[in-house]
Amino acid sequence: MTMMVRGNDKENHHAMLYGSVLENMATTETHEQDGFEMATDPTTAPVRRGRVLGPNVFGGARSPGTLVSRSISVASILVVLAAWQVFSSTGLVNQNLASSPWGVVQSFRFLIDKGILGGAIAASAELFGVGLGLAILIGAFGGVAIGWWRVVGSIFEPWIAILYSMPIIALLPLILVWFGIAFRSEVIMVVLISVFPVLVGVIAGTRNVDPMLIRLARSFCGRELAVMRTVVVPSLVPYFIAGVRISIGSALVGVVVSEYFLGNSGIGGLIVTAGENLQSGQVFVGVTILAVSAVLMTTLLRRIERYIGRWQVK
Amino acid sequence: MSASVKINNVCKEFIAGSSRRGIPTVHRVLDNISLDINPGETTTIIGPSGSGKSTLLLCVAGLESYTGKIEVDGHCIAGPRPDIATVFQAPHLLPWRTTLANVEYGLELQRVPPMERKQRAERLLELVGLTSARNLYPAQLSGGMQQRANIARALAVEPHLLLMDEPFGALDAITKEYLQEEFQALVARQQVTTVFITHDIAEAIYLGNRVVVLSANPGRVLLEQTVEEPRPRPLEWKQSESFQKLSARLWQALRVA
Numbered sequence: 370m371t372m373m374v375r376g377n378d379k380e381n382h383h384a385m386l387y388g389s390v391l392e393n394m395a396t397t398e399t400h401e402q403d404g405f406e407m408a409t410d411p412t413t414a415p416v417r418r419g420r421v422l423g424p425n426v427f428g429g430a431r432s433p434g435t436l437v438s439r440s441i442s443v444a445s446i447l448v449v450l451a452a453w454q455v456f457s458s459t460g461l462v463n464q465n466l467a468s469s470p471w472g473v474v475q476s477f478r479f480l481i482d483k484g485i486l487g488g489a490i491a492a493s494a495e496l497f498g499v500g501l502g503l504a505i506l507i508g509a510f511g512g513v514a515i516g517w518w519r520v521v522g523s524i525f526e527p528w529i530a531i532l533y534s535m536p537i538i539a540l541l542p543l544i545l546v547w548f549g550i551a552f553r554s555e556v557i558m559v560v561l562i563s564v565f566p567v568l569v570g571v572i573a574g575t576r577n578v579d580p581m582l583i584r585l586a587r588s589f590c591g592r593e594l595a596v597m598r599t600v601v602v603p604s605l606v607p608y609f610i611a612g613v614r615i616s617i618g619s620a621l622v623g624v625v626v627s628e629y630f631l632g633n634s635g636i637g638g639l640i641v642t643a644g645e646n647l648q649s650g651q652v653f654v655g656v657t658i659l660a661v662s663a664v665l666m667t668t669l670l671r672r673i674e675r676y677i678g679r680w681q682v683k
Numbered sequence: 684m685s686a687s688v689k690i691n692n693v694c695k696e697f698i699a700g701s702s703r704r705g706i707p708t709v710h711r712v713l714d715n716i717s718l719d720i721n722p723g724e725t726t727t728i729i730g731p732s733g734s735g736k737s738t739l740l741l742c743v744a745g746l747e748s749y750t751g752k753i754e755v756d757g758h759c760i761a762g763p764r765p766d767i768a769t770v771f772q773a774p775h776l777l778p779w780r781t782t783l784a785n786v787e788y789g790l791e792l793q794r795v796p797p798m799e800r801k802q803r804a805e806r807l808l809e810l811v812g813l814t815s816a817r818n819l820y821p822a823q824l825s826g827g828m829q830q831r832a833n834i835a836r837a838l839a840v841e842p843h844l845l846l847m848d849e850p851f852g853a854l855d856a857i858t859k860e861y862l863q864e865e866f867q868a869l870v871a872r873q874q875v876t877t878v879f880i881t882h883d884i885a886e887a888i889y890l891g892n893r894v895v896v897l898s899a900n901p902g903r904v905l906l907e908q909t910v911e912e913p914r915p916r917p918l919e920w921k922q923s924e925s926f927q928k929l930s931a932r933l934w935q936a937l938r939v940a
Contacts, residue, residue, distance in 0.1 A: 579775075581771065581773065581775050582775055582777065584746060584771075585769075585771065585775045586792060587746065587763055588744055588745075588746060588763050588767075588768070588769045589763070589765075589768070589788070589789040589792040589793060589840065590763045590764070590765050590792060590793060591792040595792055599777070599788070599791070599792070600777070603777070603779045604779075606779075679820075680778055680779040680780070680820040680821075680822065681778075681822065
């Protein structure tokens with residue numbers, strides 16, 4: 370299947386990010402005309418059952434399931450942590466600047482005991498949730514509207530092209546001036562940074578809906594809303610999820626940046642303060658929490674994707 | 684539940700080229716097509732590519748504009764109608780729906796209540812021999828099974844007129860014959876008026892009560908050939924002398940088309 374992604378280079382680039390999704394979709398269309406041996410009786414027909422495709426956490430690795438490759442991955446992390454600890458304990462690196470795994474654990478305890486960490490996580494989670502939630506809502510509904518109605522597309526697409534190409538962080542001083550140091554400024558920043566992957570993905574998905582399926586729905590007298598619900602929405606789900614996956618990462622960037630500059634609160638604020646006080650261990654606590662939550666969220670999302678996309682049988 | 688179809692002086696033109704630079708070229712696809720199709724009959728339309736046979740079918744389905752007059756059961760065609768079902772060449776099953784849900788799809792769009800929808804779909808699945816595949820997704824079905832599901836979906840809405848656009852065109856020869864035999868028996872039993880587009884002479888004769896030959900560029904009716912053989916027809920009939928004679932006549936007609 371050739372995936373045609375219309376629109377500007379940005380969209381094409383975006384579609385490339387979606388490689389895995391497009392491949393998944395492509396595999397569903399390869400079995401069209403090979404029905405010879407199965408035409409007689411469906412009960413005896415061999416039916417392809419298979420694992421639902423899904424990219425794994427470690428991007429390139431092809432066989433994530435095997436015990437050997439899993440063990441190597443775990444070992445890789447353990448070796449780096451051990452080396453870090455050894456270098457730090459033997460004084461090969463400055464313990465105050467580099468900290469150490471054990472030092473990070475101690476900082477973690479300290480931050481919990483002081484009651485700092487819980488509050489920081491809650492603050493960041495709230496900002497992340499509100500920001501990404503808004504971004505997803507705007508991206509999903511806006512994307513369908515822009516992709517489906519040409520006029521709407523003509524109005525908004527130049528703005529999307531401009532904003533998606535530029536580093537949104539450059540707008541931060543303006544947001545600070547217009548909305549002040551407040552939660553709303555942080556939310557606006559997170560939304561601005563994370564809305565475009567979902568938005569552009571949904572636009573591309575809406576435009577890639579198989580026109581033959583739309584004609585089919587119309588031939589059964591389907592009304593526009595019914596066509597949207599039964600054809601357009603289901604076929605853009607993979608694009609939507611691929612967009613959300615990228616948006617999660619962007620939203621985390623947005624959260625940290627906003628907290629650095631607009632509120633000095635949450636995990637981002639904790640990291641900045643710790644850095645200013647040369648508390649490397651605390652910086653690593655914050656960084657680790659960001660990394661772990663990012664991995665957890667992408668894993669959860671892949672589970673959801675696998676469940677929704679269970680029709681994409683290999 | 685079988686409709687009559689009256690096609691009167693139907694023309695269809697596509698405008699090619701932009702009007703910005705001089706006169707746009709008008710490409711005539713259908714030229715004064717007139718056909719009367721009797722209730723319960725299967726009319727097969729055969730023609731070389733470029734004869735506009737698919738376009739004619741889309742016009743009857745209400746999916747293309749046209750000039751002239753097309754009446755189905757006395758209703759002038761100006762858009763899709765719930766009593767007309769169309770089967771396209773590719774199965775066009777919704778990949779995220781199971782076979783059963785796909786067969787229910789037309790009924791769902793026509794707002795048939797869920798319970799009745801399911802019953803009717805189950806019955807059709809049985810009719811086309813797909814009951815055991817009811818919970819499989821299209822990607823798990825062979826090409827032949829997908830096309831059966833496609834036909835079941837169309838028949839589920841209990842159409843008075845069934846429009847088929849080369850539905851077996853992309854299947855291998857053996858699957859194709861098998862489905863042809865099942866299909867003509869099914870349509871004869873259900874007494875549904877059928878218009879069937881094909882580019883396969885044997886298929887046109889085997890399935891049709893009447894074969895219409897169209898010419899290419901533009902599409903005109905060259906020949907209308909009645910096929911007297913009563914339905915259902917065994918596949919062996921294809922080997923008979925009467926079949927061969929019809930085949931030779933249509934072949935001659937298509938050579939000049």
